[in-house]
Each structure stands twice: as C-alpha cells, then as structure tokens.
Amino acid sequence: MSVHEGVPAFPAATILGYPRIGPRRELKRAVESFWAGRSTAPELSAVAGDLRERTRTNLAGLGLGTDDASIPSDFTFYDQVLSVAAHLGAIPERFAHLRGPDGALDLAGLFTVARGEGDRAPLEMTKWFDSNYHYLVPEIGPDTEFRLVETPSVEAFATALADGVVTRPVIVGPVTFLLLAKPSESAPEGFSPLSRLDDLLVAYAEWLRAFAEAGATWVQLDEPALVSDTWAEPSAQVSAAVGRAYQALSVDLARPDRPALFVATPYGPLGERFADLAATGVEAIGLDLVRGEAPAIDDAVRTALAGRTVVAGVVDGHNIWRTDLDAATASVAALRAALGGDVDVAVSTSTSLFHVPHTTSDEPDLPQRLLSWLAFADEKVGEVLALAAGPDAAGEAFARSREVAADRAGAPGVVVPEVRSRAAGLTEADFHRSAYDARVAAQDAVLDLPPLPTTTIGSFPQTSELRVARASLRKGEITAEQYAEAMRAEIAHVIELQEKLGLDVLVHGEPERNDMVQYFAENLDGFAVTQNGWVQSYGSRCTRPSILWGDVSRPAPITVDWSRHAASLTSHPVKGMLTGPVTILAWSFVRDDQPLADTANQVALALRDEIADLEAAGIGVVQVDEPALRELLPLRRAAQSAYLDWSVASFRLATAGAADATQIHTHLCYSEFGEVIGAIDGLDADVTSIEAARSKMEILPDINSSGFARGIGPGVYDIHSPRVPSTAEITDLLTAALASVGERKLWVNPDCGLKTRGYPETVASLENLVAATRSVRERLGAPVQG
Numbered sequence: 001m002s003v004h005e006g007v008p009a010f011p012a013a014t015i016l017g018y019p020r021i022g023p024r025r026e027l028k029r030a031v032e033s034f035w036a037g038r039s040t041a042p043e044l045s046a047v048a049g050d051l052r053e054r055t056r057t058n059l060a061g062l063g064l065g066t067d068d069a070s071i072p073s074d075f076t077f078y079d080q081v082l083s084v085a086a087h088l089g090a091i092p093e094r095f096a097h098l099r100g101p102d103g104a105l106d107l108a109g110l111f112t113v114a115r116g117e118g119d120r121a122p123l124e125m126t127k128w129f130d131s132n133y134h135y136l137v138p139e140i141g142p143d144t145e146f147r148l149v150e151t152p153s154v155e156a157f158a159t160a161l162a163d164g165v166v167t168r169p170v171i172v173g174p175v176t177f178l179l180l181a182k183p184s185e186s187a188p189e190g191f192s193p194l195s196r197l198d199d200l201l202v203a204y205a206e207w208l209r210a211f212a213e214a215g216a217t218w219v220q221l222d223e224p225a226l227v228s229d230t231w232a233e234p235s236a237q238v239s240a241a242v243g244r245a246y247q248a249l250s251v252d253l254a255r256p257d258r259p260a261l262f263v264a265t266p267y268g269p270l271g272e273r274f275a276d277l278a279a280t281g282v283e284a285i286g287l288d289l290v291r292g293e294a295p296a297i298d299d300a301v302r303t304a305l306a307g308r309t310v311v312a313g314v315v316d317g318h319n320i321w322r323t324d325l326d327a328a329t330a331s332v333a334a335l336r337a338a339l340g341g342d343v344d345v346a347v348s349t350s351t352s353l354f355h356v357p358h359t360t361s362d363e364p365d366l367p368q369r370l371l372s373w374l375a376f377a378d379e380k381v382g383e384v385l386a387l388a389a390g391p392d393a394a395g396e397a398f399a400r401s402r403e404v405a406a407d408r409a410g411a412p413g414v415v416v417p418e419v420r421s422r423a424a425g426l427t428e429a430d431f432h433r434s435a436y437d438a439r440v441a442a443q444d445a446v447l448d449l450p451p452l453p454t455t456t457i458g459s460f461p462q463t464s465e466l467r468v469a470r471a472s473l474r475k476g477e478i479t480a481e482q483y484a485e486a487m488r489a490e491i492a493h494v495i496e497l498q499e500k501l502g503l504d505v506l507v508h509g510e511p512e513r514n515d516m517v518q519y520f521a522e523n524l525d526g527f528a529v530t531q532n533g534w535v536q537s538y539g540s541r542c543t544r545p546s547i548l549w550g551d552v553s554r555p556a557p558i559t560v561d562w563s564r565h566a567a568s569l570t571s572h573p574v575k576g577m578l579t580g581p582v583t584i585l586a587w588s589f590v591r592d593d594q595p596l597a598d599t600a601n602q603v604a605l606a607l608r609d610e611i612a613d614l615e616a617a618g619i620g621v622v623q624v625d626e627p628a629l630r631e632l633l634p635l636r637r638a639a640q641s642a643y644l645d646w647s648v649a650s651f652r653l654a655t656a657g658a659a660d661a662t663q664i665h666t667h668l669c670y671s672e673f674g675e676v677i678g679a680i681d682g683l684d685a686d687v688t689s690i691e692a693a694r695s696k697m698e699i700l701p702d703i704n705s706s707g708f709a710r711g712i713g714p715g716v717y718d719i720h721s722p723r724v725p726s727t728a729e730i731t732d733l734l735t736a737a738l739a740s741v742g743e744r745k746l747w748v749n750p751d752c753g754l755k756t757r758g759y760p761e762t763v764a765s766l767e768n769l770v771a772a773t774r775s776v777r778e779r780l781g782a783p784v785q786g
C-alpha cells in the first residue's frame with residue numbers, strides 16, 4: 001500500500017493565489033481609514049471578511065471547485081511574509097511591547113511593525129523575487145522565539161468551511177521565510193537565520209496541526225526561494241534545508257495530524273531542487289513552467305513521485321496576456337510523459353495572481369481588440385479550467401486562444417516596419433559615446449559647476465493642487481491649455497525655489513507626471529493604460545502598470561516643452577528628466593511575443609530621439625532614471641550576465657547619441673547595488689546618483705574599489721520619511737563620502753525624488769543640504785559659489 005493512499009486528490013485545476021486588495025482597492029481604503037482613526041479594528045476585520053467571502057464566491061462562480069481545495073485562502077492585511085512572522089511570534093525585540101499576554105499582535109500592532117513608530121524603525125522592505133511587490137524582511141536571531149501565537153489564517157479557513165467552501169490555505173514556507181530573513185540586531189557576526197530551521201519547523205508543525213484540526217485537506221507552502229541560487233548559503237546547505245524541512249513536516253508529522261502538503265516554487269525553473277523535494281514526503285510539488293524549463297526527471301525521481309501530484313504552472317501569473325492554450329497543453333503533456341503514468345499532473349498558474357489586476361471586464365476604455373488579447377486574474381481562472389478540461393471539452397476556449405494568437409500577430413501596431421528597420425540598422429557605434437575625459441572637458445567648458453555640485457533627483461512635492469488639476473483635465477472641467485498653464489506656473493515656482501535655495505543644477509520638478517513610467521506610456525505609441533488595473537506594490541500601496549503591447553515609437557517630443565520652459569526662467573543649467581528603458585519595461589506589463597532586449601531597444605530609440613530634441617532646445621544635462629535595473633536581475637546566476645548585457649546596452653543606446661558636452665546623469669534607488677556595480681559602471685553615465693542615506697553611505701567603498709571613475713551622487717537625504725536631516729548630519733555624510741570617492745567625483749543630492757514629500761520638510765532639508773555642501777567646500781578651500 002502506498003504511503004500516499006487516503007490522500008485527497010489534488011484539484012485538476014487551481015491558481016496559486018488571487019489579488020488581495022479588492023477590485024476597487026477596498027482593502028487599501030479600509031486599512032488606510034483604520035490608520036487614520038476613522039474606523040475600528042472590528043470594522044476593518046469585517047471589511048476583510050467580506051472581501052474574502054466575495055473572492056471565494058467569485059472564484060467558485062468562475063468554476064473552481066468548492067469542495068476540493070481548489071480555491072486558495074491567501075489573505076493578509078499587509079504582507080504574506082510579515083504574516084508568517086506574526087503567526088509565529090517572530091517579531092523584533094523593539095516591538096515586544098506590542099505583543100499581548102499570549103504573544104500575539106493586535107491589528108494596530110501588526111501595522112506598527114510594518115510601518116514603524118517614532119525611533120522604532122519598521123521592518124525593512126525589499127523586492128519580492130523579480131517582481132515589483134515588496135515584502136517585509138523578518139529579523140531573526142539566535143533567541144527569536146518560534147511558537148504559533150495567533151491563527152487568523154486558520155480562522156479564515158474555518159469561516160470559509162462553515163460557509164460551505166473547502167479552501168486551500170497558502171503560507172510562505174519555512175525555507176523561504178528564513179532565506180528572506182536577515183539577522184536580528186543582537187545576532188552575532190556571521191549568524192545565519194537558516195541555522196534556526198529546526199526550531200522554526202516545530203512552530204510550522206503546530207500551524208499545520210491547527211489547519212488539520214480545522215478540517216483543511218490541503219495546505220500550500222510557497223517556496224520561491226528554491227528557484228534562486230543567489231543566496232549567501234551554499235547550494236548544498238539549501239538542499240539540506242529543503243530535505244530537513246519537508247522530512248519534518250511530511251514524514252515526522254504524519255497524516256492525519258496534518259493536511260496534505262503542496263509545495264509551490266514560483267518565479268523560475270526549480271532545477272536541481274526538484275529532486276530534493278521529490279525525496280521528501282510532500283504530496284504535491286508545483287513548477288513554474290512559464291519562466292523556465294521543466295526540471296530533469298530521472299527514474300529515481302519518477303519512482304519517488306509515484307502516487308503524488310506535480311502541478312504544472314503554465315498560465316502566466318505575472319503577466320496579462322491570454323495563454324496560448326495549445327502550447328500550454330503541449331508543455332503539460334511533455335511533463336506528463338516525462339513523469340510516467342504513476343504521477344498525477346494538475347494545472348495551475350505559474351505564480352499567485354496578485355501580480356495582475358482583477359478582471360478585464362472592468363476596463364471600458366481599453367480598445368476591444370487589445371482587451372480580447374488580455375487575461376487578468378479572473379480570466380486566468382478560466383484558462384486553467386480550460387486546460388484541465390482539454391481541447392475537446394473546452395473547444396471554445398481553445399478556438400478563442402488560437403484566434404487571439406493570430407489576431408495579435410497581425411494587428412496594426414504590433415509590428416511597425418519603420419521601427420523594425422531602424423533597430424535592424426543599429427551598429428556597435430550607436431552604443432558608444434566618446435571617451436569620458438573628452439566628455440568631461442567639453443562639459444566643464446559649458447557647465448561651469450562648483451566642486452560638489454548640488455542637484456535633486458527630479459520630482460518636487462506633488463501637491464493636491466497638481467492632482468486636482470490632473471483630475472479636472474481628465475473630467476473635462478479645464479482645457480488642455482488651462483492645465484498646461486497650471487503646470488508652467490508650478491515649474492516657475494519650483495525654479496524660483498531652487499534658485500533661492502542655491503542649488504546648482506536645477507530640475508523642472510515633474511509636476512505633469514502622474515507616474516514616472518505611465519507618463520511615458522501615455523506619450524509613446526505601442527502602450528495602453530488601464531483604468532482599474534491596480535496591483536499591490538506593498539502594504540496598502542498599489543501601482544497601475546501600463547500595457548506595452550506593440551512596437552514602440554515616439555509620435556512627438558514628450559518632455560521638451562516643459563524643460564525648455566524651465567530653462568527659460570533661469571541662468572542655471574536645467575536637467576532634463578527621462579525614465580530609462582529597463583524601468584519602463586519593469587514597471588509595465590510587457591508583450592511576451594519577442595525578447596525583452598528587442599523591446600528595450602525600441603524604447604531606447606524613442607528616448608534617444610527625445611534627448612536629441614532636448615539638446616536642440618538648449619538642455620545640456622539629461623538624467624535617465626533606471627531605478628529598476630536591479631529588479632529584473634535573474635534569480636539564477638547563470639542568467640544574469642545575459643540580462644545585464646541587454647539592459648546596459650539599452651541604456652547606452654538611449655544615451656549614446658548625446659553630444660560630448662551634454663552631461664548624462666542616471667539615478668538608481670532601492671539599494672542592493674552590490675550585485676550590479678559592474679553594470680552601473682557599464683551604463684557609462686557622466687553622473688550617477690544612488691540611494692545611500694539610510695545605509696549611511698555603506699555602498700561607497702565598494703563603488704570606489706570597483707574602479708568607478710565618473711561622477712557619483714550618493715544620497716544624503718532619506719526622502720522616505722518626513723524627517724529633516726540636520727546640516728551637521730549631512731556634513732558628516734559628505735565627509736564620509738569624500739573619504740572614499742574624492743572631491744572631483746562627488747555630487748550632492750537627495751536619495752530619490754521628492755514627490756511624496758511635503759514642501760515644509762523639503763525646503764528645510766534642501767536648505768541644510770546646501771549649507772552642509774558650502775561648509776564642506778570651504779573646508780576644501782574652494783571658492784564658495786551660488
């Protein structure tokens with residue numbers, strides 16, 4: 001008798017997770033109203049409960065089974081990683097006072113850990129794998145207690161069950177939780193959170209028992225960390241951790257004390273970790289077949305998996321295009337053949353659907369033809385069901401999928417011959433500027449900047465007046481000319497302010513931009529923007545990615561009028577401001593019918609033309625922002641150099657048409673530059689500004705030792721909080737920076753744009769930034785300008 005007998009069948013079709021924020025961002029609104037004191041915790045819980053109920057009713061209505069654990073239960077008020085920490089009491093010491101007698105946090109406490117309070121810094125926030133979602137980084141030390149202290153996930157399951165729906169709870173798995181964690185403040189040097197695995201497993205076992213007692217048949221443990229090989233821990237150690245973790249949870253903890261376990265591994269090819277998981281007793285293993293090939297399957301794996309299920313993630317959970325159902329069917333069939341007849345194969349999305357909006361039926365303004373090519377979360381549910389049913393039973397869905405593929409390939413705008421021939425005619429020379437020394441000489445001759453030049457990153461505060469003006473334009477309450485007039489007045493105000501502050505290189509302030517990517521998407525051909533296509537970025541924050549569906553070109557100059565207007569108001573240099581190709585791709589839903597590198601070069605050529613037009617308008621400094629350069633870095637080392645090659649090349653293509661005398665800046669934020677320092681150098685920008693204030697310039701020695709020879713502006717003002725840095729503090733940061741990069745290269749600027757800040761703190765901070773710079777210049781014996 002197989003050990004897997006008596007295990008409930010895994011559903012033939014499922015999704016790994018569903019958007020949590022609500023079709024109209026209901027959760028965002030409810031959470032923010034709780035923060036503002038306009039509602040109580042029970043009221044917030046009630047909204048969340050309603051939303052969960054709506055979600056499962058919707059998913060059941062779309063055809064997922066209500067009695068077979070098809071419907072995921074993956075709700076969290078803020079973040080799924082924080083949620084594990086809160087369930088298990090793994091909260092940093094500085095928040096210990098927020099815990100009740102049982103060790104649990106209440107809702108207010110949970111949000112305090114996420115957002116900080118006074119001097120108590122929140123958990124650090126960082127990007128979730130190669131997505132634009134941000135999770136909270138757990139802090140784990142030798143003494144962090146792991147114990148099941150609260151069970152909202154179990155209660156949510158029980159409520160659904162009482163309502164007649166057997167859901168499948170989804171939690172982040174123990175190996176991923178520890179690999180994503182960082183050592184607590186009090187941990188000794190060299191401490192690895194993964195060393196706490198055995199203790200953590202005791203708490204996970206308690207959690208699984210609680211699910212079993214509540215009646216759960218299947219639980220999903222998300223282990224995306226297994227698709228990456230960039231961890232500090234050696235591969236053999238990760239492999240051993242997988243073995244220990246799932247031995248403990250699937251064999252040592254025997255059924256029926258636990259539900260059947262489904263370990264999902266989204267965001268990339270599982271590779272050698274598949275055999276590690278197969279060697280444990282977990283009942284189902286999920287593979288992301290969109291992002292990578294199926295793992296190698298030998299006889300040992302086939303035998304080990306007999307009687308169990310492999311879940312083929314063939315519907316892209318991370319992008320919005322309709323699935324080619326024939327191709328997906330073929331990849332499921334290939335997997336089935338490789339696994340042999342004793343292993344069940346089910347179908348799912350490749351990742352949770354929380355990276356995509358709710359439904360295409362909520363986009364009345366998108367062209368019908370484009371809309372017919374798209375599948376948001378609800379439409380993807382239909383796709384997994386059609387794949388499970390097969391081409392005979394779901395003939396209509398398959399026919400439609402074929403129609404979409406043909407229609408997309410032939411639709412006007414998808415392939416634009418002029419765009420193609422221009423890209424085809426590119427030569428190596430199009431990617432290179434003159435030598436840096438020649439550029440410096442040409443730029444020095446026209447720019448006349450003092451040592452340690454001061455500048456900002458681009459945006460000034462987005463006031464409510466600006467947002468109101470944009471909304472009024474949209475509603476037709478003001479004319480385009482009235483709107484432009486309001487923007488010009490704002491630009492004049494921002495220029496005047498910068499002159500008064502004594503900054504050296506000025507910006508126009510970006511008042512006309514709703515978002516640094518969407519603004520360009522709205523002004524380039526090949527893009528569309530949605531009305532309700534919100535996806536969670538972190539906590540209650542959502543973004544609305546644009547859709548890059550066709551060949552990209554620039555019908556007319558985009559930023560030139562604004563920059564020219566700004567420059568006309570001052571004798572200081574004004575910096576033009578563009579968003580780089582990689583960031584435009586990273587923060588949009590990008591066509592999946594050609595390599596990203598080709599798409600990036602099309603965007604780059606449009607930006608190249610924009611730079612030429614800015615130069616013609618007299619703009620001698622242009623910044624091309626690439627904050628997302630690090631974000632798309634592949635999770636497997638072997639794939640990284642190819643990515644860095646094309647991403648760096650697209651930036652160079654965008655900027656290399658600039659004259660020697662034109663100073664090209666770039667800006668990167670979201671830290672973790674370590675792994676991409678070589679690429680930053682490869683961008684060959686004349687000046688690079690990076691986020692550095694919060695990390696106290698930690699990155700500078702690395703940059704310097706990498707041989708980086710051009711201008712560098714490490715941020716000296718952390719713009720993520722309203723706090724005003726003192727002159728003394730900025731002076732200290734500059735002194736530290738001078739010690740590692742030297743006077744000739746150093747620029748002075750904030751960490752990032754100022755659009756989320758208010759004016760009072762912005763003005764005070766920039767005053768201090770200029771004062772600190774002047775005092776450092778004096779110490780250097782340079783003439784004080786400005």
Ligand code: MET
Pocket residue numbers: 457458459510516577625627667669752753754755
């Ligand atoms: C996330 S990077 C932002 C750069 C942009 N130029 C700004 O200042 O807002």
Ligand SMILES: [Zn+2]
Pocket residue numbers: 457627667668669670751752753
């Ligand atoms: Zn930034």
